[in-house]
Amino acid sequence: MAKTYSWHPGSDRVVSTWAVSVPILFDEIISSWLVRAALTQGCDPLVLTGELWPKWRVWTIDIDRSIPEERLKTLCVISGISAEIFHSAMLYPIIQQIYRGSPPVKAVWPWILSLGKRNTKLRSGLQYCPSCLAEDNNPYYRIQWRFAWHTGCETHQCRLHDCCWHCGAPIEPHRLLAENQTVSICASCKVDLGRADTISWKDEAKSFQLETDRILQGECGVYLGESISSHHWFELASFFESFIRRVNRNGDEKLLGFINEIGIVLPEHIPIMAGAGIEWLNVQMRECLLGAVWRFLTVDKDRFLQAMKTADLSRQGLCTRKESVPDLLSGIIDGLPDHSVTRTKSQKTHLSGPRPRHEVIRMMKRLERKLALLKNE
Ligand SMILES: [Zn+2]
Ligand SMILES: [Zn+2]
Structure with a gap:
């Protein structure tokens, strides 16, 4: 049975200024398309984006959220794909249905997997279904693999993976090189992500x-x-x-x-x-x-x-x-009973005593996360 799209239909054949045109595939997220576009032209993703936007360090931000209109224009002219299709391959239309008002510019977007600090490689916020990647003629990453409520693949009825099954590295296709040719391999150990085990989904x-x-x-x-x-x-x-x-x-x-x-x-x-x-x-x-x-x-x-x-x-x-x-x-x-208590001064002083276990664990975890970030900088 032919697959159908869930979030956007992609673009039909396009005429671009590149040697080989690269249509955006159904449900594809824009970062996946950018990497595929680079690999198809035989160049590294970092080189392609450096040429498109010389002074913009695009991979240090979450490009899947949205791209400023001026910069998007450049992409439309070169790729032959309309701004409308690119918009549907980004997370902005989705967050508008989740979050009331304008989403935060720098902070994490609710219900969208966080990229963390890109340079630290702690996490990428991108998931994958090994069977989808294995069956694709042109493997690519879907927009829904960035949604925090997506834990499985509806087509293959299995749980998604969120790191390389072989080396545990986060999924970062933008770190691939021209010689790698496809986005479905791990940028760290180069293993085929489509070979991951299928895990059942609750x-x-x-x-x-x-x-x-x-x-x-x-x-x-x-x-x-x-x-x-x-x-x-x-x-x-x-x-x-x-x-x-x-x-x-x-x-x-x-x-x-x-x-x-x-x-x-x-x-x-x-x-x-x-x-x-x-x-x-x-x-x-x-x-x-x-x-x-x-x-x-x-x-x-x-x-x-x-x-x-x-x-x-x-x-x-x-x-x-x-x-x-x-x-x-x-x-x-x-309608529930109100058991609010107003703390007296003497009760407040007790708060300076030993902290409860869960608070100590929380503080330790916070410290561990900070140390891990510093170590990776
Ligand atoms: Zn799948
Ligand atoms: Zn790996």
Whole structure:
């Protein structure tokens, strides 16, 4: 059966000023196309982008987010591909459906895998399905492989990989050289990424991915019986993702009782540190976490309310003072008992005593991440 596109149709045959024209393939992300365009002309990606934009260090930023119009014009003229098609191969149209308002210029974009610090090679934020790469006539990277909620391949029903199966290096096709000829090999050890083992994909993570895609492609989401927009969907998913991680960190009996009542067993492999958002987690962690988020998003309203009652949940238990409450939950949260306490001066002084275990672990993890970044600079 012929494959069809999910996010954009790509470009048909194009007429470019290059010796060999390189159409953008369906669902291809722009960085993948740039690297393929370079390799097809027999040059290194860094050389091609250096010629296109002489004073722009394009690979030190996340080029998949968006390209300024002036620079995009250069690309359109040389490649023969329209600006409209390039726009659809970038992440900006997607983030507009996730994030209300203009997305941050420098900070991480919510629900888009973070590139980290490119130069440090800690992570690339790019995933792949080995079977897709192996079956492609012209292997290429799909735009959906940058989405944090994508943990598997719908076509091959397997979990995605987020590093080289052989050497563990992040996926960085822009570091390939002309002689490598194809984007489907590891830039570090040159092994064929299409030869990676196929790993099974958990059903609940799959359901979350498919439903999220469906909502982004124009369908309405449903939560506790109400129709909701894509913004609301991501807001709720973020809220429950951070709630599950808080319960995992604190191990609070009452909250554990609540999530068990919903039918969720706290997943293994969830990192204890609070600082790293879902955009930084590896595919295995996200698969576990998003499966649990899916349970929260699909629970029946009566069961949700009953679970709160049985667990004797307070407002503060479900939502800390620092968190903003999704609109759709505010009515429910207002109905919970308010156990807020005003700390007296003498209580505050106790805070200077020994820190709880989860805080110490969080501080250690933060320090380890900083040291790893410094080591790689
Ligand atoms: Zn696949
Ligand atoms: Zn490798």
